[in-house]
Structures are given as C-alpha cells and as structure tokens.
Amino acid sequence: MSSTNKPVEIDKDGSFKRQTNRFTASFGEELPVEAGKYRLLWSPACPWAHRAVIVRKILGLDTSISLGTASPLRPQIDRVDWEFSLDENGKDPELGIQYVSEVYLNADNNYSGRPTVPVIVDIDEKKAVNNDYFNLTTDFETAWASFHKEGAPDLYPKELREDIDYWSEVIFHDINNGVYKCGFAQSQEAYEHAYDQLFARLDKLEQHLSKNRFLLGDYITEADVRFYTTLARFDVAYYNGFNTNRNLIREFPSLWGYARDLYQTEGFGDTTDFHAIKQHYHLSITINPNLAEKKILPKGPDLSVWESPHHRKKLSQTRDKFRF
CATH class of the missing domain: 3.40.30.10 (Glutaredoxin)
Known part of the structure; x- marks a missing residue:
C-alpha cells in the first residue's frame, strides 16, 4: 500500500461508510496474552x-x-x-x-x-x-x-453483557460513527439523515440519563467509556468541524452532567487532551483540506467548566462509580 493513497469511504448516495478492520484476531484464542509483548x-x-x-x-x-x-x-x-x-x-x-x-x-x-x-x-x-x-x-x-491490577473494577460484568453490547451497538451507529457520518457526508441528503439520527438518539439519551447516573444504572461500564469519547469531543470539535450544530452537549442538562461526572473520574479526564483534539479536527488538512493555507485554532470553548460540580450522585444509591 502507498500510504499516500486515500481510501474511498463514500457510498454512491454521498454517505460515509467506515472501512472494516483488517486485523481482528482475538486475544486468548488467536493471540497470546503476555505482558510486555x-x-x-x-x-x-x-x-x-x-x-x-x-x-x-x-x-x-x-x-x-x-x-x-x-x-x-x-x-x-x-x-x-x-x-x-x-x-x-x-x-x-x-x-x-x-x-x-x-x-x-x-x-x-x-x-x-x-x-x-x-x-x-x-x-x-x-x-x-x-x-x-x-x-x-x-x-x-x-x-x-x-x-488487571488488584482491585480493578468490572467494566463488563457477565450478567450485564447483553445490555452493554446493545448499548455499544446503538452508540456506535448513531453517535460514535454518527458524528463522522455528518462530518464526512458528500450530499445534503446523507448529511441531514445522519444529523437527524444523531440528535434523535442524543434526545433519547438525555431522557434516559435524567433518571440514571450511568447508562446501566449506578456503575460505570464499557458502554459509558464508548459514549464518553464522543461527548468529550463534541463541543470542541464536532459542533463546528462536523456541522453537528443543533445543540452543544453543555446545552443538554443530563448529558452535560453525565459527561462531567465521567471526566472527573480517574482514567477519563486524565487521558483527555483537549488541545490535541482541537488541533486534529481544526488544523488537520486531511480532515479539512481547505485549511491547507490558513490554519486558525479556535480559542474556545471554555474548558474549565469540565471541572464544575455535576451533582450526579443524587441519581445513585452507591458511593462508588465502579463495580468491584
């Protein structure tokens, strides 16, 4: 492969179709599980x-x-x-x-x-x-x-795996990949379809999270990890860069509190690099070729608000965010 060739991921109707993964061998069955390897x-x-x-x-x-x-x-x-x-x-x-x-x-x-x-x-x-x-x-x-380290939480408990897998599929198609289907669409119809699908799902999740601290109740699971990474990038990158501009996440009371709850949890906020995110989506010429000559990094939004109180504990009956 010449890495200078850009693969085609646009369907005939102008919609974005993400490439399939090439290396899918699983650990424990096809790949040995070995520290340091x-x-x-x-x-x-x-x-x-x-x-x-x-x-x-x-x-x-x-x-x-x-x-x-x-x-x-x-x-x-x-x-x-x-x-x-x-x-x-x-x-x-x-x-x-x-x-x-x-x-x-x-x-x-x-x-x-x-x-x-x-x-x-x-x-x-x-x-x-x-x-x-x-x-x-x-x-x-x-x-x-x-x-796993001693005392590591269980992000994928056996009795919840069917529910976690359901949420993972929904979040992937409508949200994780949904923002890309908006941003990379090559027709107005494809863009608007993806846009409507994205915000219809966010509206439903806003209602769901008004009554639940996390997607599956009191504890953080794999599903929350998947949702968080899109939420963290939404206002600083997707809202403008991908035209997902009906609402900012901080305009959804429950989603915004939920996102801050996760951000303020070890493993989430301390691995989130907003500057790198902004650089990639606003300055990378492979995301937006029109920036080849004029590159301006947006000054906003105010990122300090991610540290503000979220008051999500009132939705939970437990002290811990994780199930151990």
Missing part, C-alpha cells in the same frame, strides 16, 4: 483509540501493554497516516517507526486501507496484530483479566 499505538485526538487507553488505565494494563503516542496532526494533505513527530528524532522510541502505516505494511505488504489507531503491535516483529477498535476494549476486560 505488545505496544498500543494511539493518538489522543482519536475517539476510538481514546477508549482503549481509558480502559487500559482503569484496569491497570498500563504495566503490561506499553503505549506509543502519535501526533494529532496529519503529516501532509496527500498522506492519510499518523506520525510520531512528537517523539525524539520523529520516531516511536520502542518500535523505531516514523508512521503508523509501517506496522500495517510489516504485517501485510499489500495492505490498502487507512492505517488506523488504536492498533496493537507485536513489539519484536513490529507488526500490527489487532486494530479491531470495536472489540479491543472487551478483550482487555476479559482475555487480559489475569493482568
């Missing part, structure tokens, strides 16, 4: 990668799986790739690579899709072994259980 590559700009980093942090897998951080800015307009320009000498210090695409090509020299994050890399072979962002976090919660 793998490196997780991410960019703090990416919501899909962010949720993997949140779960890694909450469960204590940061001592077993190392982390490589790519820049939020794309290297050039005709290269859809992630670059390690933040590291010394412009290369990931453990893998010695300049671009994420290198681990994809090491695994398959005919790979022709976008080199996405998150991606799990076999450190010794420098090969991508898993870029299945949809299932990676549940693998962390199940197959990697023996490496």
Whole structure:
C-alpha cells in the first residue's frame, strides 16, 4: 500500500461508510496474552483509540501493554497516516517507526486501507496484530483479566453483557460513527439523515440519563467509556468541524452532567487532551483540506467548566462509580 493513497469511504448516495478492520484476531484464542509483548499505538485526538487507553488505565494494563503516542496532526494533505513527530528524532522510541502505516505494511505488504489507531503491535516483529477498535476494549476486560491490577473494577460484568453490547451497538451507529457520518457526508441528503439520527438518539439519551447516573444504572461500564469519547469531543470539535450544530452537549442538562461526572473520574479526564483534539479536527488538512493555507485554532470553548460540580450522585444509591 502507498500510504499516500486515500481510501474511498463514500457510498454512491454521498454517505460515509467506515472501512472494516483488517486485523481482528482475538486475544486468548488467536493471540497470546503476555505482558510486555505488545505496544498500543494511539493518538489522543482519536475517539476510538481514546477508549482503549481509558480502559487500559482503569484496569491497570498500563504495566503490561506499553503505549506509543502519535501526533494529532496529519503529516501532509496527500498522506492519510499518523506520525510520531512528537517523539525524539520523529520516531516511536520502542518500535523505531516514523508512521503508523509501517506496522500495517510489516504485517501485510499489500495492505490498502487507512492505517488506523488504536492498533496493537507485536513489539519484536513490529507488526500490527489487532486494530479491531470495536472489540479491543472487551478483550482487555476479559482475555487480559489475569493482568488487571488488584482491585480493578468490572467494566463488563457477565450478567450485564447483553445490555452493554446493545448499548455499544446503538452508540456506535448513531453517535460514535454518527458524528463522522455528518462530518464526512458528500450530499445534503446523507448529511441531514445522519444529523437527524444523531440528535434523535442524543434526545433519547438525555431522557434516559435524567433518571440514571450511568447508562446501566449506578456503575460505570464499557458502554459509558464508548459514549464518553464522543461527548468529550463534541463541543470542541464536532459542533463546528462536523456541522453537528443543533445543540452543544453543555446545552443538554443530563448529558452535560453525565459527561462531567465521567471526566472527573480517574482514567477519563486524565487521558483527555483537549488541545490535541482541537488541533486534529481544526488544523488537520486531511480532515479539512481547505485549511491547507490558513490554519486558525479556535480559542474556545471554555474548558474549565469540565471541572464544575455535576451533582450526579443524587441519581445513585452507591458511593462508588465502579463495580468491584
């Protein structure tokens, strides 16, 4: 693959169709679970990668799986790739690579899709072994259980998995990917359909969260992690950058309180880099090619409000946010 070729992800009707994942081998069945064997590559700009980093942090897998951080800015307009320009000498210090695409090509020299994050890399072979962002976090919660820190919470309890999986599907189609279907639509009809679907779901979740502290009640689960990463990016990036401009999240009383509740929880806010998010969505020329010559980073919104009281505890009968 030439990483300078931009894959086509637009359907005939102008709607955005996200590419399927190429490396979907599961841990514990096809891939060995072994501390120190793998490196997780991410960019703090990416919501899909962010949720993997949140779960890694909450469960204590940061001592077993190392982390490589790519820049939020794309290297050039005709290269859809992630670059390690933040590291010394412009290369990931453990893998010695300049671009994420290198681990994809090491695994398959005919790979022709976008080199996405998150991606799990076999450190010794420098090969991508898993870029299945949809299932990676549940693998962390199940197959990697023996490496969880002492007292780690249960984000994917067995008796709730059917409900969590339901919410994960809904959130992915209508919200996580929904904002991209708005932002990358190439026809007015496709954009408006995605827009209406997105806000119809947000309206329903506003009502649901007016009575429930978290999506499944009193405790944070995998489903909340998935929802949070879109909420964190909504006002600073999607509202303007992707034209999801009916409402800001902070204009939904329950959603806004819920988002702040999660942000103020260890593993969420401390892995959220608003500056990187703003850089990626407002300055990256592969997101908006019109910015190739004139790049202005928006000054707002006020991010200090994420620390303001959320008063969500009144909806919960427990003291803890996690189930242990």
